[in-house]
Amino acid sequence: MKKKPSLPQPDALTHAGLQKFQRSIAASVMRPQGTAAGxxxxxxxxxxRLTAHERLDIYHQQYWLRILGSLREDFPALAAAxxxxxxxxxxxxxxxxxxxxxxxxxxLGRHLEAFVLRPAHRRLTAPHTALAADLARFEWAQVxxxxxxxxxxxTAEQLxxxxxxRLRLRLQPYLSVLRFAHPVDHFVxxxxxxDRNRTEAxxxxxxxxxxxxASKKTPVKPSLPQPxxxxxxIHRVDTLLFTKPLPIEAFRLLTALAEGRTIARACTIAFLxxxxxxxxxxxxxxxxxxxxxxxxxxxxxxxxxxxx
Amino acid sequence: MPANAFNGFTDYGIGIGLRVPHxxxxxxxxxxxxxxxxxxxxxxxxxGRPLQVLDRIMEQYRVVQHGVSMYFGSAEKTDREHLKKLKxxxxxxxxxxxxxxxxxxxxxxxxxxxLLPVPYTLASARATARKIREVRDFVExxxxxxxxxxxxxxxxxxxxxxxxxxxVVELADCGILLDVNNIYxxxxxHSFNPFTYIDHLPAHRVAQxxxxxxxxxxxxILDTHDHPVLDPxxxxxxxxxxxxxxxxxxxxxxxxxxxxxxxxxxxxxAKDYWHGLKDAxxxxxxxxx
Numbered sequence: 302m303k304k305k306p307s308l309p310q311p312d313a314l315t316h317a318g319l320q321k322f323q324r325s326i327a328a329s330v331m332r333p334q335g336t337a338a339g340x341x342x343x344x345x346x347x348x349x350r351l352t353a354h355e356r357l358d359i360y361h362q363q364y365w366l367r368i369l370g371s372l373r374e375d376f377p378a379l380a381a382a383x384x385x386x387x388x389x390x391x392x393x394x395x396x397x398x399x400x401x402x403x404x405x406x407x408x409l410g411r412h413l414e415a416f417v418l419r420p421a422h423r424r425l426t427a428p429h430t431a432l433a434a435d436l437a438r439f440e441w442a443q444v445x446x447x448x449x450x451x452x453x454x455x456t457a458e459q460l461x462x463x464x465x466x467r468l469r470l471r472l473q474p475y476l477s478v479l480r481f482a483h484p485v486d487h488f489v490x491x492x493x494x495x496d497r498n499r500t501e502a503x504x505x506x507x508x509x510x511x512x513x514x515a516s517k518k519t520p521v522k523p524s525l526p527q528p529x530x531x532x533x534x535i536h537r538v539d540t541l542l543f544t545k546p547l548p549i550e551a552f553r554l555l556t557a558l559a560e561g562r563t564i565a566r567a568c569t570i571a572f573l574x575x576x577x578x579x580x581x582x583x584x585x586x587x588x589x590x591x592x593x594x595x596x597x598x599x600x601x602x603x604x605x606x607x608x609x
Numbered sequence: 610m611p612a613n614a615f616n617g618f619t620d621y622g623i624g625i626g627l628r629v630p631h632x633x634x635x636x637x638x639x640x641x642x643x644x645x646x647x648x649x650x651x652x653x654x655x656x657g658r659p660l661q662v663l664d665r666i667m668e669q670y671r672v673v674q675h676g677v678s679m680y681f682g683s684a685e686k687t688d689r690e691h692l693k694k695l696k697x698x699x700x701x702x703x704x705x706x707x708x709x710x711x712x713x714x715x716x717x718x719x720x721x722x723x724l725l726p727v728p729y730t731l732a733s734a735r736a737t738a739r740k741i742r743e744v745r746d747f748v749e750x751x752x753x754x755x756x757x758x759x760x761x762x763x764x765x766x767x768x769x770x771x772x773x774x775x776x777v778v779e780l781a782d783c784g785i786l787l788d789v790n791n792i793y794x795x796x797x798x799h800s801f802n803p804f805t806y807i808d809h810l811p812a813h814r815v816a817q818x819x820x821x822x823x824x825x826x827x828x829x830i831l832d833t834h835d836h837p838v839l840d841p842x843x844x845x846x847x848x849x850x851x852x853x854x855x856x857x858x859x860x861x862x863x864x865x866x867x868x869x870x871x872x873x874x875x876x877x878x879a880k881d882y883w884h885g886l887k888d889a890x891x892x893x894x895x896x897x898x
Binding site for chain 1: 650653654655656657658659660661662678683684685688691713715716717718719720721722723725728730731732733736760761762763764765767798799800828829831
């Protein structure tokens with residue numbers, strides 16, 4: 302077929318042309334909102350009801366609705382802490398800097414915590430940047446816990462007779478062991494309670510029970526948490542997500558195992574003892590009992606696999 | 610045609626999309642459903658709830674995989690890692706055919722997560738067909754490509770959408786997932802006759818149908834999948850199955866999802882058209898006799 306002389310460029314009459322054509326349209330569809338549509342408008346035909354710009358704009362609007370909606374769905378606690386308007390400003394800036402690089406929207410929030418913490422972006426979350434980073438980290442860990450893979454947990458037989466000075470374990474890929482500057486788990490739980498109250502209240506209203514106790518409840522947004530060092534394991538059991546608070550020693554121990562240290566070394570790191578200081582016998586016994594209790598629980602949860 | 614090479618010679622009936630709000634109902638009530646369509650990408654994960662639920666569903670039901678990110682019409686090379694994940698899921702589900710859209714949506718590794726219309730040129734038909742063949746050879750199941758709803762047309766297009774679809778499926782030797790709602794939406798947005806579209810397709814390649822609801826705005830129609838199927842779409846469906854015969858049909862309902870029963874009952878309306886077609890065929894045979 303002959304090339305039409307008056308076609309706007311790039312056309313899509315060759316493979317190279319098709320590539321340029323798609324780059325031009327995609328750049329316009331994914332551009333930050335409120336900016337000019339660019340040269341792609343020339344590639345679109347108008348019709349009797351819509352200009353070329355308006356037709357292209359349908360895709361542009363749908364793009365932002367889709368990715369903003371997806372990020373909002375994955376970070377409800379962050380949105381609640383910042384407020385919807387502030388969250389949307391953060392989300393727009395983040396998504397402009399980090400458009401999706403994956404076939405699935407599941408990975409959209411992977412870089413959100415790092416983005417929040419960058420000095421140039423702190424104004425987007427000020428004065429709650431540290432809390433915002435905590436919540437971004439926590440909610441991303443929940444995404445991971447939801448559908449990350451599972452490897453065969455270590456068995457009692459594999460552990461029997463193993464030398465703790467040589468044995469190294471790895472943690473399940475779906476498990477995140479994290480340190481936070483705020484008790485984000487309490488905040489998220491309070492939000493979930495508030496959501497439940499709101500749902501019950503609205504269901505009661507819908508059922509016409511306007512004088513019921515439920516309908517009188519006015520959901521109150523939980524107050525933002527005050528700073529307090531918090532150590533959490535975010536994981537799943539079967540299909541349900543759980544958050545397990547950890548003592549600092551347990552956090553150190555799990556982190557050391559995740560880093561590939563032997564069990565013996567990880568236990569030493571967990572309970573740091575100043576050089577030359579001898580622990581009382583009862584403290585040695587207490588620590589031994591704690592270690593036994595932790596390892597039993599974590600092994601029952603299937604958190605460990607053998608590191609090869 | 611009901612059972613053909615493009616749907617793995619199966620004769621599936623009326624199915625619905627497997628959606629999260631219905632999981633509990635399906636797993637506890639075990640309603641009778643011909644088959645479920647799953648969105649492949651939702652299950653191309655390494656573990657957790659999605660795969661556990663899928664395995665439980667597959668103990669009771671037949672599933673067919675439908676994708677949203679293969680982007681057959683993209684000028685980019687196919688992502689081999691993506692294909693490997695897709696093939697692993699194909700092996701898990703035993704899907705008799707695999708469908709995805711006749712569209713593009715990513716450039717240079719960045720994804721719009723939209724189904725953008727392809728410019729209808731010979732160059733893009735060839736590139737699209739090449740990619741469909743490559744995917745089919747890799748995953749080793751028949752492929753059906755779905756026509757998308759569109760809101761824009763390009764100056765550069767050399768043919769109509771139906772000519773382009775026919776060209777692609779002939780070059781790729783693949784099936785068609787014919788979405789009659791998408792034909793209707795695009796026909797209203799671009800002022801063409803939707804019956805002409807259907808009449809010009811190679812009917813023997815139709816592996817499956819999609820039906821769905823849409824939303825009408827002042828100047829255009831949007832494919833929203835949040836309503837029952839509207840009358841003009843049922844009319845198109847009726848017209849299409851007169852060409853293809855009663856073929857595997859699936860209702861898509863993705864937003865403001867009502868109860869399982871409401872969705873399933875809406876899908877089962879398609880059976881009325883199958884019965885109507887059967888009656889008409891019998892009457893014709895009697896008249897000829």
